[in-house]
Amino acid sequence: MDDHTDQIRKPRADAVRNRERVLEAAxxxxxAGGPEASLEAVAKRAGVGIGTLYRHFPTREDLFEAVYRREVEQLSELAEQLKNAKDPVDALRRWLRSNVEFVATKKGMSAALALTFQSTSELAAFSMDRLTKAIGSLLDRAVAAGEMRGDISPEDLLRALVGMCYMHDQPGWQSSVLRMLDVFVDGLRVQPPSKVKARSSKTTKPATNRKR
Amino acid sequence: MDDHTDQIRKPRADAVRNRERVLEAAxxxxxAGGPEASLEAVAKRAGVGIGTLYRHFPTREDLFEAVYRREVEQLSELAEQLKNAKDPVDALRRWLRSNVEFVATKKGMSAALALTFQSTSELAAFSMDRLTKAIGSLLDRAVAAGEMRGDISPEDLLRALVGMCYMHDQPGWQSSVLRMLDVFVDGLRVQPPSKVKARSSKTTKPATNRKR
DNA sequence: TGTTAAGCGGAGGGTGCCTCCGTATCTTCG
DNA sequence: CGAAGATACGGAGGCACCCTCCGCTTAACA
Known part of the structure; x- marks a missing residue:
């Protein structure tokens, strides 16, 4: 009818609000309930109708993905904030710990993520990229401050973190990971040459495979 | 009333048969359909009523576990058979390859297994034990024959195998793993052969690979 | 304030989950 | 072999959840 249809309306306030509510509820x-929790339960918790939920997120996977993306972005933002902390090493440590907590609360979601990652590895790429950048910014700062060695790449660190968290079905895994992370961060510090302890008899570690 | 009911009847033939059918169908x-496949589809495929399925396996997890256990036991039996093969190194190699195939066909089940392993790590213990023994028997034989070095434990080998298969969402993972396994087995040999070209052992004639 | 399209909610048809119980079949024993 | 009783079978049925569809509501814009 009218010819200036290229004009876009402001999105409706209630739509924005509801979308946010659904994400939070999800x-x-x-x-709590794992990947097969009832979507109707999500809708009820969000205080919206089931139809509203489905309009915003047509499939269960869409909802999963949106939730996960948001979490990753929050971790990313946390890194941004921590950039301004006084002690760069402590900032990095804190970020790593937040990450562990993130995994811990997502216990029920891990299987879902395994499924999702298989189907759309675009999401995997996105989150890896995002987290690598986050960890990189913190790492760089610590290195620039002369507090950490510079031969570890963000990818390495992320892989180590993910690898450590991978065993999160064992009992007491969380404290174990936290301990290992502390050791890891300590090992990353630029150390006074006097305090060099003998390496274990493990086989030689392959050099860090630098990407890019 | 009855106090000497300790007499046990032979299990009914149809019950045994149906149980087996359900497992095969499952x-x-x-x-094919992943962990959330319909149990009624399983029953239909097995040619039994849904009630029969539920009597044998009260929960979905029970069914999962039974299927997985059976698979592990089959791998175990395969190792038993391969014990009598002429060439111990080739026997080991074949078992490892069967394992890769096993993982490949279970693509849909991986997420389910992640779930199951979280809840009942007793199953994880069982399968680890079983597979370690299987791989150990083959490894020992090759070592006893003087064809392989003796400083690798069955656990190491199993871990390497599992670790390699863990990346089975990447495209082309299977051939990659097979290649790595060949390299690995070559590395395990007492006398590393001078660059044997990687080959796919379709035939049952392994002798062509022997050279030194 | 009126117009209009974007958004809302929930009824409803469909599917799968799981239980329950009348019926069928197998084992045992006379 | 045949009866008796234990054991297993099948599927109807009640319930929860999935997802679509559409009449009603409400926010944006003029």
Whole structure:
């Protein structure tokens, strides 16, 4: 009818609000009930109708993905904030710890993520990229401050973190990971040459495979 | 009333048969349709009523576990057979390859297994034990024959195998793993052969690979 | 304030989950 | 072999959840 249809309306306020509510509810419900939690439960918790949920997220996977993306972005933002902390080493340590906590609360979601990552590895790429950048910024700062060695790449660190968290079905894994992370961070510090302890008799570690 | 009911009847033939049918059907359906495949589809495929399925396996997890256990036991039996093969190194290699195939066909089940392993790590213990023994018997024989070095434990080998298969969402992972396994087995030999070209052992004639 | 399209909610048809129980079949024993 | 009783079978049925569809509501814009 009218010819200036290229004019876009402001999105409706209630739509924005509801979308946010659903995401928040989904985070809670999935974390508690695992990947097969009822979507109707999510809708109820969010205080919206089931139809509203489906309009915003047509499939269960869409909802998963949106929740997970948001979490990754929050971790990313946390890194941004921590950039301004006084002690760069401590900032990095804190970020790593937040990450462990993130995994811990997502216990129910891990299987779902395994599924999702298989189907759309675009999401995997996105989150890897995002997290690598986050960890990189913190790492760089510590290195620039002369507090950490510079021969470890962000990818390495991320891989180590993910690898450590991978065993999160064992009991007491969380404290174990936290301990290992502390050791890891300590090992990353530029150390006074006097305090060099003998290496274990493990086989030689392959050199860090630098990417890019 | 009855106090000497300790007399045990022979299990009914149809019960045994149906149980087996359900397991076989479940293997197929889960592999194809993933962990959330319909149990009624399993029952239909098995040619039994849904009630029969539920009597044998009260929960979905019970069924999963039974299927997985059976697979592990089959791998175990395969090792038993391969014990009598002429060439111990080739026997080991074949077992490792069967394992890769096993993982490949279970593509849909991986997420399910992640879930199951979290809840009942007793199953994980069982399968680890079983597979370690299987791989150990083959390894020992090759070592006893003087064809392989003796400083690698069955656990190491199993871990390497599992670790290699863990990346089975990448495209082309299977051939990659097979290649790595060949390299690995070559590395395990007492006398590393001078660059044997990687080959795919389709035939049952392994002798062509022997050269030194 | 009126117009209009974007958004909302929930009824409803469909599917799968799981239980329950009348019926069929197998084992045992006379 | 045949009866008796234990054991297993099948599927109807009630319930929860999935997802679509559409009449009603409400926010944006003029």
């Amino acid at each position: 985070k809670l419900v999935f974390s | 293997k197929l359906v889960f592999s």
